[in-house]
Each structure stands twice: as C-alpha cells, then as structure tokens.
Amino acid sequence: MYSQAMYELGSRRSVIREIFEYGRARAAAIGADKVFDFSLGNPSVPPPDSIDDTIRELLATAEATLLHGYSSAPGDSGVRAAMAQHLNARFDTAYRADNLYITTGAAAALCICFTALTVPGDEYIAFAPYFPEYQVFVEAAGGKLMVVVPRAGDFQIEPERLAAAVTPHTKAVIINSPNNPSGVVYSEATVSALAAVLKEKSRQYGHPIYLIADEPYRELVYDDVAVPWLPAYYDDTLVCYSYSKSLSLPGERIGYVLIPDAVTDSRGLYAAAAGAARALGYVCAPSLFQQVVARNLGLTADIAAYKRNRDLLTAGLRELGYSYIKPDGAFYLFMRSPEPDANAFCARARGHELLLVPGDDFGCPGYVRIAYCVTEKQITAAMPAFAALAAEYGLQA
C-alpha cells in the first residue's frame, strides 16, 4: 500500500537518535547533570549576536511582502552575489552569483547533487568513516555507495585504495573534511594525491569523475590546521556547504551548492541541479535567513569554545590511557574502543552514564564517536566516569 523501502527508512530509528532518546529518559530519571550525553552533533554555542540583530534590522527596514516572499528558485541573486564575493576574497577565485545554488541546508545540497548527476548504474565512493545519510541520499537518487577504508593511524585517504575502487561506473567521489565522525582534516598531500587519481581515472574512462566536497565543518578547525580549497586542486569539484555549524543555525536550513565554471559543462550541470531541486520539492531556501546569512558572511559562532572542549577532552582521555584519532576539526573525537566490539564498549560506557556512538554506523567498527559540542562542565563532570570505564578495561596512560 506504500513504499516498503520508505517505511523501513522511517521506522528504523538511527542509532544516534536512539541513544539520544535514551539519554533524555535517563536524564529525567536520575537528573540531567548525572547523564553524560556525547551522542548528538548539535551546536552547543549560540549564533553570533549579530544574527538576531540582523533579523531585527530586516524586520524594521525591509518590506514584509518581499522579506517573507518567495525568492527565485536558486536563491536571491543579491545574496548569491554576496556569497560569491565572500568566497572570491577568501580563495582568490572569480565565482559569480550564478555559480551558486542556495539550498535548504547541506542535506538538500547533497540530495540535489546526487539527483542531478545520477543515471542508472552510477556508483559513488565515500571514505570511511562517513556520514551515514550519504547512503540514504545516494540510494534515493538511484545510485550505489561504495566505501573505501582509510589509512590506519591518521585516517587520511590512501590513493591506491581509491584507484582500486574507481570503476567505469563511478560518477563521483564524496569527501567530508573536516570529517564527521573522525574530526580529521584531509591534508594538502592527501588532496593532491586524490586529485591526481581522479584526473588519471577520468582520462582513462573518458568522462569526468566529479568530486563532491561536503564542507559543513569548514570553519571548525583548530590550531594552525588549513583546510585545502578543493576546486583549486581539481576542476570537476562541486562544493556543498551549510551555515548550520559555522553560524550555529542548524534549524534554519541555509546552505549552497557551488558549481564553478571550471567544472565540465558547468552550465548544463547547473541546470540539472535546478531540475533536481524542483523535482525534490525545494521551491526556494527560507527567504528571511537567506538575507540574514548574506549580512553575516565571514562571521562564526564562538568556535574557540569547541577548541577548549577538544583540548580538555583529549588531555583527560590521554591521561586515562585511551587512544584516538587526532581531531583537527569539527566537534567530534573518534576514540578507539578498548575492545574490538564498539557496541559492547558503548553498552559498558552506558553503565557509567556515558552516551557514546559506536563507529559501526559510520563504516568504522572498533571506534566510538564522542560529540564534544557540549558544555565544558559536562566534559569535566564526565571524567570520573571515563576513568572508571578505563579501569574496567585495565587501561594505562
């Protein structure tokens, strides 16, 4: 009577969501300060004050019928021009408004790319660990997701493994840097090697293999780590972005797809993206927040809070004998499970009121994700629980 595939997608609750619901129930039972929920990637830092100030100013000055009215489908042209200009100043590029398609967040941007690109038989390559919705989005568009395992130790991409995974059916490679769930930022060496493989394989198969850069965490990097601008390394790159994390506006759903002129048949692909947006029911991205974002380009929420959290957490866990992948960005720590079965480890952690997410769902068994977009207080308060758990496993610094 209805689609069984959609029923399964809607009724199979995500592991993360389930842990989160457990956490809420547990908090109600024993008190929120006694449950250490590290399950959700929900920004804990408020948006910059200027966001609300901009909203007030727009309400006071703009005409309501225009402010809350439809924008053009690809987004307001003035907003797109401002976004292009901001990118140009930052990356020394020459993008125009019509290289950008404003989307209802990064998820919409990804779905639009997959729907625009996919023809029957297409394959997409992602690198473990990866955001599990990639599989949902790719399959909904009629494609198939292939997964390449990362290099042990630093979780960078191994070019040989990528080369071995590319087939004549590979439509695109997805990379997410800074990475959810590992916090890894792909280095310039990694990006150069990746670009070389894709150029070679595109030549070999006689058609472009696109690179889809999923970059909602671009601004969340710490110390002096640089996130390479991928279109500078590989022409056939589409960038999917979201202001959810940088401006702490995840509920307001503003992002974009960037399709540079250097992309093969760039205008044709842009039209296909517009068609995909239309077919998926995305009439336009929310109007008020298009204008709000355009007036706050270059600002971020207080990212330093995440860095303090990261430093506090890594120092504490290291001292207890845990090992983890070096987290240079995003707000996730990918910790090695002290026993091979990360699900069993998470169950034990739960006994200490620590809510962690097993890496299995991200295509990386044997690890757990710790989302440190929480209060500093929660990290400090959780340390005795991490210590008791370490003791159970006999860990030593």
Added chain:
Amino acid sequence: MYSQAMYELGSRRSVIREIFEYGRARAAAIGADKVFDFSLGNPSVPPPDSIDDTIRELLATAEATLLHGYSSAPGDSGVRAAMAQHLNARFDTAYRADNLYITTGAAAALCICFTALTVPGDEYIAFAPYFPEYQVFVEAAGGKLMVVVPRAGDFQIEPERLAAAVTPHTKAVIINSPNNPSGVVYSEATVSALAAVLKEKSRQYGHPIYLIADEPYRELVYDDVAVPWLPAYYDDTLVCYSYSKSLSLPGERIGYVLIPDAVTDSRGLYAAAAGAARALGYVCAPSLFQQVVARNLGLTADIAAYKRNRDLLTAGLRELGYSYIKPDGAFYLFMRSPEPDANAFCARARGHELLLVPGDDFGCPGYVRIAYCVTEKQITAAMPAFAALAAEYGLQA
C-alpha cells in the same frame, strides 16, 4: 555525464516564469505602471503584523541555541500539538501531534506523500485544471499522472469520469480546492460523490485508494462558500497544507502533512512519510518559523483585499463581455479565451501590456489564468487594456 531528465526539468523554463521575466524586462523599458502583470501567484498582501511581533518576542525570550537549533525531524512536538488542537477546534476532530508531519512548505508535503506511497507502476489521478508541478513531483517519485477533465460550465468533478479513470494501479487521487488555477471550490455534493467512487473502487480492487488534499488556499474563500473538510467524507485522506498563502509567508516554507488515525495503517504510512522526508534531504522544517506559525494559528493576512480584487475584476470583465469560471476562492480567475488557442490570445493580450497565463500548462486549453494577487490600482489601471482587447475580438456584454 548527468541526468538528462533533470537537465530538461531545470532548463525548460516554466511558462509562468518566462512571462514574469518578460514582464520585468518590459517594466524596465516602459515603466512598471504601464505593464499589467497577472502571471504570478505571489501573495500581494503582507503577513499579519503579529508575525513580525512574534519573531521579535521569540528573539527576546527564547534561548538562541534552541530557537535556531534542529527541531525533531517531524517538527517540534509542541508546535505539532498546537496545530492539532487548532484543527480539532475547527473541524471537531481528535488529532494528536503525531498525526502531523511538519514540512518545508506544501511542495515538500506533496513530494513526501508521493515518495512515501509510490511503488513501481503506480498511477495518480488529478483533475484538470491542475498545478503543473504535480506531474513533476509524481514522476520524480516514480509514478504516473493521469488527468481527468472537469465538468463544462462549473468545473466540478464528474464522478463517472473519475470512476472510468481509476485502474487497479491507482494509488491516489489529488484534489486541490480552492483550485489553482480555476478558483473553483469543490462543493459538498462533489466531495460526497468523489468519496463514494473512491470507497467503491477501493472495495473493488481490495486496497485503499488514497485521497491527497492539497489545500494551500483553504482560507482564501469569499462570500459564504464553505470548503468541505475532506477527512470527514473519506477516511483514507492525507491533507497537505501550507501557511504560504494564509499568512503570506511563501518564502519561509512551513506546511504539513496530516495523516489521521482513520487512514488505513496510519502509523505505517506515517513512518513511510518520515522515511521519504529523510530520503529527500528534509532534515527539519525551518525552526524559527515553526514557532512563529504555532503562535499565529487561526490568523490570516488581509484576505478581504483579494475579495475586493476579485469583485472589481469580475465586474469589469463581465461588463466587457468576457466569460469565466465563477471564482469562489484562491486568488485566480480562469477566463475563457475568446479564440480557441489561448496562447494566441495571450500573445494578443501582451500587445496591450496584459500578461496572462495560457491554461494549456494546467491541462486546460482554451482558458487563461489571471492571478489577481496584485494591487487594486493595477486592476483599475488594466481595465482599458482589457477593453481594447475585447474590442479586437468584438466581445459584447
């Protein structure tokens, strides 16, 4: 290299959009007051003042991290409860929060329904004249749109024609009342007859045939015309709604799908809708405006302005000898073309700076749509042009 179907969808500009762009160019050339653009269904009346007041109040009182943060995927539960309560007070029903799935506008609501319902081979029935995106959305979900012509004269549904169009593959029937583009409201007699056919055919084929009620214009009705509440007539009804027109917030993208308990396997279908929303990349509807809408339920923009426009327009056109379908709702007038080819008529109208939309794209050749969501002044100013056009055709009152 990319999907040809999506390219065509994105590059084939809609007729309406093309007329609108022509109108802008023409306005720049000869002055906006000399071009009479009746092409776009964009609310011309501002939202009620309380919308901006509510936004200011929420900014002043709510915690920013929550206000702009993710809501749960089906929408904030408090907002859904308020929406359910509002429906219950109005229609004497007993809906709960979890009968509602808040969507990013009515287009998303429709796409979610089609994606949740469709299995290969499925057919959907719409009644001409119909919103052309139905075909785009149904085909994107893998279904096929079948069109039933209306009854001459009043454009109500003929039950016999519907019965003849239903096949074992009919998954759902879509009705849009008040109707875009005809302004027709389906009467209680029509709705009762429609429900009888669907009950009979569901029994005959041994599975439910759903009724999808697309109702963004529900509140836009004039005089004492009533819009029947479809779930009261037929159990397997899904209601797709949007606040775009009633609150003049088309750019802010808030709507819902209502799946009442009376629908066959209601909870299973709700899960399938949740799965479809996920597969299409709809993470959650915009957070701030979920809260704004919840605090303004039952309010509308100044609908009386549309009624004044309708009365002015119909009186003027009648006097000039034009004939049209009686417009009881929405903000559209469906006028008979004085020559059989509505495209040719629209081209002639353009010679008088009148921008009208031919009915062909709505599945109704021989008619034109006049969107009267414009200023009263524009209607008055356009009358001499309508008169000159009538004279060309030798029309007489």
